[in-house]
Amino acid sequence: MTPELGHFALILALCVSLVQGTLPLLGAQYARREWIVLARPAAQATFLLMLASFGALAWSFYANDFSVQYVAEHSNSQLPTVYRFGAVWGGHEGSLLLWVFMLSGWSVAVAFFSRTLDETMVARVIAVLGLVMTGLLLFILFTSNPFNRLIPAAENGRDLNPLLQDPGLVFHPPMLYMGYVGFAVAFAFAIAALLSGRLDAAWARWSRPWTTGAWIFLTLGIALGSWWAYYELGWGGWWFWDPVENASFMPWLLGTALLHSLAVTEKRGSFKSWTVLLAIGAFSLSLLGTFLVRSGVLTSVHAFATDPRRGIFILILLVLVVGASLTLFAWRAPKVALGGAFGLISRESMLLTGNVLLVVACASVLLGTLYPLIIDALKLGKISVGPPYFNAVFVPVMTPVLFLLAAVPLARWKHTDIKEIALRMWIPGALALIAGALVPIAMGGWTVLTGLGVALSIWVAASGVIQVVRRVRSSMPPASFWAMHLGHFGVAVFVFGVTMVGGYQEEQDVRMEPGDTVSVGGYQFKMIEVKDVPGPNYSAAQGAFEVSRNGKVSQVLQPEKRNYFSSTMPMTEAAIDAGFTRDVYVSLGEPLEGKAWAVRVYYKPFVDWIWGGCLLMALGGVFAITDRRYRLRVKAASTVPTEVAAGLKGATP
Amino acid sequence: MKAKFLIPLGLFVVLVGFLAVGLGLDPREVPSPLVNKPAPLFKLTQLEQPELAFAPEELKGKVWLFNVWASWCVACRQEHPVLMEFSRSKNIPVIGLDYKDQRKDAMGVLRRAGNPYDLTAFDGDGRVGIDYGVYGVPESYLIDKAGVIRYKHIGPITAEDLQKKIIPLINELNKS
Numbered sequence: 001m002t003p004e005l006g007h008f009a010l011i012l013a014l015c016v017s018l019v020q021g022t023l024p025l026l027g028a029q030y031a032r033r034e035w036i037v038l039a040r041p042a043a044q045a046t047f048l049l050m051l052a053s054f055g056a057l058a059w060s061f062y063a064n065d066f067s068v069q070y071v072a073e074h075s076n077s078q079l080p081t082v083y084r085f086g087a088v089w090g091g092h093e094g095s096l097l098l099w100v101f102m103l104s105g106w107s108v109a110v111a112f113f114s115r116t117l118d119e120t121m122v123a124r125v126i127a128v129l130g131l132v133m134t135g136l137l138l139f140i141l142f143t144s145n146p147f148n149r150l151i152p153a154a155e156n157g158r159d160l161n162p163l164l165q166d167p168g169l170v171f172h173p174p175m176l177y178m179g180y181v182g183f184a185v186a187f188a189f190a191i192a193a194l195l196s197g198r199l200d201a202a203w204a205r206w207s208r209p210w211t212t213g214a215w216i217f218l219t220l221g222i223a224l225g226s227w228w229a230y231y232e233l234g235w236g237g238w239w240f241w242d243p244v245e246n247a248s249f250m251p252w253l254l255g256t257a258l259l260h261s262l263a264v265t266e267k268r269g270s271f272k273s274w275t276v277l278l279a280i281g282a283f284s285l286s287l288l289g290t291f292l293v294r295s296g297v298l299t300s301v302h303a304f305a306t307d308p309r310r311g312i313f314i315l316i317l318l319v320l321v322v323g324a325s326l327t328l329f330a331w332r333a334p335k336v337a338l339g340g341a342f343g344l345i346s347r348e349s350m351l352l353t354g355n356v357l358l359v360v361a362c363a364s365v366l367l368g369t370l371y372p373l374i375i376d377a378l379k380l381g382k383i384s385v386g387p388p389y390f391n392a393v394f395v396p397v398m399t400p401v402l403f404l405l406a407a408v409p410l411a412r413w414k415h416t417d418i419k420e421i422a423l424r425m426w427i428p429g430a431l432a433l434i435a436g437a438l439v440p441i442a443m444g445g446w447t448v449l450t451g452l453g454v455a456l457s458i459w460v461a462a463s464g465v466i467q468v469v470r471r472v473r474s475s476m477p478p479a480s481f482w483a484m485h486l487g488h489f490g491v492a493v494f495v496f497g498v499t500m501v502g503g504y505q506e507e508q509d510v511r512m513e514p515g516d517t518v519s520v521g522g523y524q525f526k527m528i529e530v531k532d533v534p535g536p537n538y539s540a541a542q543g544a545f546e547v548s549r550n551g552k553v554s555q556v557l558q559p560e561k562r563n564y565f566s567s568t569m570p571m572t573e574a575a576i577d578a579g580f581t582r583d584v585y586v587s588l589g590e591p592l593e594g595k596a597w598a599v600r601v602y603y604k605p606f607v608d609w610i611w612g613g614c615l616l617m618a619l620g621g622v623f624a625i626t627d628r629r630y631r632l633r634v635k636a637a638s639t640v641p642t643e644v645a646a647g648l649k650g651a652t653p
Numbered sequence: 654m655k656a657k658f659l660i661p662l663g664l665f666v667v668l669v670g671f672l673a674v675g676l677g678l679d680p681r682e683v684p685s686p687l688v689n690k691p692a693p694l695f696k697l698t699q700l701e702q703p704e705l706a707f708a709p710e711e712l713k714g715k716v717w718l719f720n721v722w723a724s725w726c727v728a729c730r731q732e733h734p735v736l737m738e739f740s741r742s743k744n745i746p747v748i749g750l751d752y753k754d755q756r757k758d759a760m761g762v763l764r765r766a767g768n769p770y771d772l773t774a775f776d777g778d779g780r781v782g783i784d785y786g787v788y789g790v791p792e793s794y795l796i797d798k799a800g801v802i803r804y805k806h807i808g809p810i811t812a813e814d815l816q817k818k819i820i821p822l823i824n825e826l827n828k829s
Binding site: 069072073150152154156158273277280281284291311312315318319322323326327329330333334370373374376377566 | 655658659661662665666668669671672673674675676725726727730765
């Protein structure tokens with residue numbers, strides 16, 4: 001009965017979201033107040049219905065209802081309860097339900113937190129979200145219903161893919177989807193602004209916290225996925241340029257550009273059409289990512305069970321959403337007034353350069369991801385594009401971004417003197433050069449890439465620290481100041497981690513028997529034994545390795561090789577001793593003859609800085625949202641005061 | 654309308670064109686290395702009569718369908734009625750391979766849902782499956798009179814697959 005109720009709630013949600021997507025939009029167009037005020041209650045109703053629907057599916061998992069096909073395919077009575085909840089989004093149908101559930105959550109949040117905004121604007125935003133939701137609900141109901149029954153019921157479920165039975169993976173998809181879906185709000189704001197013709201500073205200020213919120217979730221979601229790949233796959237890597245990773249990275253790159261471009265639009269009224277285009281682009285890439293993952297056009301470790309009908313449906317949805325918004329853009333954007341003029345060297349021009357570079361980076365990832373598809377479609381053969389392409393393209397594009405990133409906060413709006421910046425940047429510049437020359441040598445060998453990486457990271461970090469110290473001396477800066485510097489410092493930490501791991505990691509892939517010792521990065525690993533241990537729904541071979549340095553034993557690492565009863569593929573659980581300056585990492589490969597095993601041992605200097613950097617960036621985002629000016633009551637169309645304020649700020653030396 | 658504002662739309666149209674063509678292609682369609690190679694030999698006990706054995710050589714001179722299935726496989730249930738229908742109207746032997754399974758469970762499924770197989774070989778530890786390169790159940794192989802694999806089907810066989818691909822191929826192989 002519960003699954004049917006969930007199914008019914010889903011159908012009702014479709015009906016209500018159709019109302020949410022049409023009437024308020026028409027009401028805003030024809031100034032019919034009774035239609036405009038429908039927006040908020042409709043958003044609330046959709047949310048409650050989606051909550052009921054999602055709850056019904058979660059309950060079916062909790063209750064082990066194997067008469068529901070989706071449950072039978074992704075759960076098992078032996079599966080621990082925590083993972084039974086995680087399994088709700090362990091497959092295509094459930095994860096799509098989660099997607100729409102979150103979209104309804106974002107739109108109810110807009111309804112709730114936008115009391116101060118103009119009623120017509122809110123109605124338009126909620127309506128655009130409602131239209132997107134309608135499309136996705138149709139998709140679920142027609143091609144991917146999670147509530148389909150399996151008759152006769154299965155005696156037991158097929159179990160959740162063992163790769164997904166991990167705490168990191170319970171949270172990775174919801175975080176990522178919160179980010180993807182959150183860009184829908186920025187998108188809806190952009191469309192509403194295009195429809196109303198009100199592309200002004202107030203619009204930018206309203207969009208900023210929502211965009212930042214989505215960006216925080218996306219940052220954390222990507223970092224979690226990367227961290228999971230690092231410790232769960234047992235290959236020691238943290239990023240593989242897999243098409244699905246790229247699908248999440250592309251909206252992140254555009255989202256980052258959007259955050260900065262929105263700042264200019266808010267403060268200076270410039271870049272309006274560019275900002276709108278980025279907002280459309282970030283959400284379009286989220287949808288494109290959904291298409292790539294679920295249509296089966298690309299091969300990937302993440303691919304869901306594919307069904308050509310689904311691919312066609314999402315492609316149609318993509319054409320409708322993106323095609324319509326880009327057409328609207330081509331129609332309305334030329335009428336947008338230009339913002340304030342700015343000089344060749346100014347904060348605007350530097351932000352614009354950084355923005356364009358981020359978009360170029362995003363375009364090159366898109367090209368690399370779709371290249372196999374394009375070549376295949378043109379009948380030129382089957383190829384795959386791997387990390388060498390992405391690394392070769394990425395380093396040259398991101399180097400100037402990092403170079404600018406340190407200097408932009410010093411530049412003034414409108415016009416800035418390059419000598420003045422140079423005067424204030426010589427200390428970080430000198431530190432960067434010294435560190436770039438010396439740190440790699442201390443680590444064991446200088447190469448162009450490690451020198452460059454260290455120098456850029458120190459350049460960003462040092463200039464940030466100096467600016468913060470100078471600013472704090474005069475008065476307590478606002479949250480947005482801390483937000484910017486925390487975020488940028490996170491980038492520096494991230495770049496340092498990537499450089500160190502890329503340049504100085506060591507690995508050994510060896511055959512070991514109990515008693516053997518292998519040495520990596522100054523650590524000795526002695527294999528003591530491999531024994532069998534039982535788990536709840538798997539059996540495992542667990543190794544014990546004594547780790548020592550300079551003859552002193554520090555600890556015993558216990559990597560596992562698990563055989564889940566439901567799967568033919570053995571799973572690797574690496575054992576990691578994480579540290580501030582390095583990880584040591586042991587994973588069991590294949591059992592060889594006798595008591596011998598293939599063993600992989602890694603020494604990864606500063607690897608945790610990669611995710612630490614992401615955390616700092618996300619924390620910067622949190623600070624940005626808490627800035628007080630978003631809480632202030634927005635007075636009607638307050639473009640003038642901001643312009644004046646910005647002008648005053650630009651005038652003070 | 655200024656032309657430069659149409660550029661994003663233009664790029665998007667090109668992208669959609671490629672995606673639409675891409676939908677019709679299968680990136681996984683890497684030809685199986687086993688197609689047109691002799692079917693790997695094995696000798697296994699039969700599922701329902703463990704005292705009897707089965708080896709593919711016994712079917713030399715016949716075209717036959719080799720279907721890998723298991724009681725724990727949900728997609729196999731989808732395929733089951735298609736195989737039942739095929740085995741009723743067929744003219745070739747259908748042999749099952751019960752992959753990584755328990756005899757009791759597998760026999761239960763055949764008892765309840767019907768048995769489309771002339772016989773099923775029991776591959777409890779999955780070794781024969783590995784020889785055949787099975788990586789998802791169900792999978793099916795069409796093997797010709799000389800014992801050579803002529804077609805491999807990954808995933809459940811649908812009625813359409815039977816009509817369009819498998820039955821025409823059987824007719825062709827039977828003629829030669």
